[in-house]
Amino acid sequence: MLIQTQHQINWSSIGQFLFVIAGQKCKKDSMHNTVNDTKANVNGEVRVRMAPSPTGFLHIGGARTALFNWLYAKHHHGKFILRIDDTDTARSTDESMHEIYEAMQWLGLDWDEGGEKDGPYGPYLQSKRKDIYDRYVKELLASEKAYHCYCTQEELEGIRTEAREAKSVRSYDGRCRELSSEVIEKYIAEGRKPTIRIKMPDTPILVDDLILGSRNIDPATLEDEVIVRFNGMPNYNLTSIIDDVEMKITHVIRGTEHLNNTPKQIAIANALELSLPKFAHIPLVLDDTGRKLSKRHHGDLVAVNRYREQGYLPQAMLNFVARLGWSYDDKQEIFSLEELIDKFDLARVGKSGSVFDIKKLEWLNSHYINELDVSTRTDAVIPYWQAEGLIDTIENRAKLEKIVEAVGERLNTLKDIVPQTSYFFTQDFEYDPKATKKWWGNSDEKKQKTCEILTNLSQILADTPDFDLETIESSVWKYTDENDIKRVAAMQSMRIALTGLSFGPSLFDIVVLLGREEVLERLHRAVVSLT
């Protein structure tokens, strides 16, 4: 892979070299094409694309494909194009298209052309490019490299079953390649609407992949692919390669699920005498059973938007997804976007699939949350408080920031703010039974003791001259130490009384934030519930 990248660089200099030599010897006109082609492919800017079909939300795998393309473009100071592959009119929706835009924007993966942006090679919706495809299909038909196929769905199914039983490599035998005009007329009279198929070549097709290496595909394993549906709408394999060429895409970076489509697309391009982009098939993102992550099997569990809602930061998602299949060296895990742009390289993308591990995502997410300054973190967390009805309008911003500060590094997701802090906003919480059992005690005797401690603490907190951290801390500890009470026991008992929980921020932070009145009330309530 390193060699191939190297190869590419060498080529460009060779190209320039040839230009000089050739310019001296050849007629300008005849050179013109050659030079331009060479320039477009080798010397020109890198152009990559993301080509989702708007049949659902953007999922983790799609986000990674988008990121790899985006990084590749940025790294090479090229262009990133967003093309919408919506030739499946039955399944494509506008809503889904906008959802994809939104998810991409949230991730910060901006694009140079396509989507709702215009560009020199538009339109960027395949549904609006039909005339372009028609032109190429016409050419294919005229040169007899494609033909009409009148087989019905039922017939095709029959052929497939037979082929399977015969252990044949192909499931369509090209029977409509040479139909007599009588038969065609008969079919038309029957009202059959033909599809158009491409004639696959009988010579091997070379598939050169930047990640997987090159191999020759035996043409015997390829069948005459449908390129235009009976309703006149062209198919993915045709539109994809035509647009890649038309849009001057230099590198097609996509998931390995498309590996088997590549020879078909190459065959189409060859039939049209179009020059090819380079291909790079990145390994799949898998679930924990090793299957490809897909909308169909995993639902919105794999939707980028779901992670957004759950309180994951885009930089965490990006960092996480970048390390799925790609690595820089044997130590670095945390990469800023700038570093990714700088360090990303297809040569360091592996060949095998990677399992989506939410634990690692969480770890990265907490890392990036902790990197946020308190003010930004507060902004990020406010919507989650609001969604839970814990706050309405932001009246006391300063206090919110103090709460966030007290919570410190205890957030794996932004949403974690809710269970971590809800007691700051409401008295309506339960005492966690596990916690009370452990710290308040099970027996009447122990409960009695806890009650006594809480009552004393209540008295002490009522009496302190000031209600600041230092005063509170020293008075409480004076009490525990002089009375031979374990600090932990006192603190945890009080924590449960104030929050219902056995975990959380430093207790004295909570006390100060709650304020004297609230603390005394809650202590009283706890004492009552204990007796």
Added chain:
RNA sequence: GCCCCCGUCGUCUAGCCUGGCCAAGGACACCGCCCUUUCACGGCGGCGACACGAGUUCAAAUCUCGUCGGGGGUACCA
């Protein structure tokens, strides 16, 4: 069935191209200890992998072949 791809700790991976530095390194997770008013953070430690079998070689995780395993595709989806 057929075609294609892949195979290092539970997971992400480094190492593989250019065989010896690898009794295989890092990270996440998990477990233990320390720190500590709890939880988390942090520190220290532990568990844990070259799918298998042949071959080549003085030497193989690294090269070759085979087996097995996993995945993807197999549509008038993309």
